[in-house]
Amino acid sequence: MTQDEMKKNAAWAALEYIPRNTVVGVGTGSTVNHFIDALASIKHEISGAVSSSVQSTEKLIALGIPVLDLNSIDSFSVYVDGADEINAQKHMIKGGGAALTREKIVAAVAETFICIVDASKQVDVLGKFPLPVEVIPMASRSVSGELAKLGGRPVLRAGVTTDNGNVIIDVHDLQIIDPLMLEQQINNIVGVVTNGIFAHRPANMVLVGSADGTKVIK
Numbered sequence: 001m002t003q004d005e006m007k008k009n010a011a012w013a014a015l016e017y018i019p020r021n022t023v024v025g026v027g028t029g030s031t032v033n034h035f036i037d038a039l040a041s042i043k044h045e046i047s048g049a050v051s052s053s054v055q056s057t058e059k060l061i062a063l064g065i066p067v068l069d070l071n072s073i074d075s076f077s078v079y080v081d082g083a084d085e086i087n088a089q090k091h092m093i094k095g096g097g098a099a100l101t102r103e104k105i106v107a108a109v110a111e112t113f114i115c116i117v118d119a120s121k122q123v124d125v126l127g128k129f130p131l132p133v134e135v136i137p138m139a140s141r142s143v144s145g146e147l148a149k150l151g152g153r154p155v156l157r158a159g160v161t162t163d164n165g166n167v168i169i170d171v172h173d174l175q176i177i178d179p180l181m182l183e184q185q186i187n188n189i190v191g192v193v194t195n196g197i198f199a200h201r202p203a204n205m206v207l208v209g210s211a212d213g214t215k216v217i218k
């Protein structure tokens, strides 16, 4: 079974956890693209979606799923998104698709975060995947200097501008022993919008697609 088939299995398994007649929070990425296909199969049973990126919004609309403004709702029950890495505490690294800030905003409003991944995303210690940090463009040099002081190797992601008009700095060679502390520490650097550690808002449930089926971790 290919990695993409495992992603697809995890994504379709998420349908079982979508309450009907509610708004659904939708993340970004190739796993989520499968989830949007799955969501389209029950589009008449949901009230619409809130989206974490222009990319997901375009796909949702193309498949006939109404996209609501996050500011038009107080809260919603379920947010479904992928991850680049996830540990046993359900802390994640996200932002491989450069959508981390909107993903964190939408996830913050959701009651439940369901993370959909293939088995390769499960790790003991976060940090092998370079940590994405969204940065205001004029601060990229100063922020890189501060990130280097934390022990990482910052690399500006070439040719990428986020949906918010910012740049992404990927921090290589980090061993993230304390995700809660590092998430806060990086967010305190002036010029950082947010970073891709999701520890203060971990997943509540993980659906792991593998060759042996989809495992549910609650």
Ligand SMILES: O=C(CO)[C@H](O)[C@H](O)COP(=O)(O)O
Pocket: 027, 028, 029, 030, 031, 032, 081, 082, 083, 084, 093, 094, 095, 096, 097, 098, 099, 100, 103
């Ligand atoms: O955080 C993300 C986008 O910003 C994605 O969830 C993450 O990169 C995983 O992507 P994929 O499902 O394509 O493996």
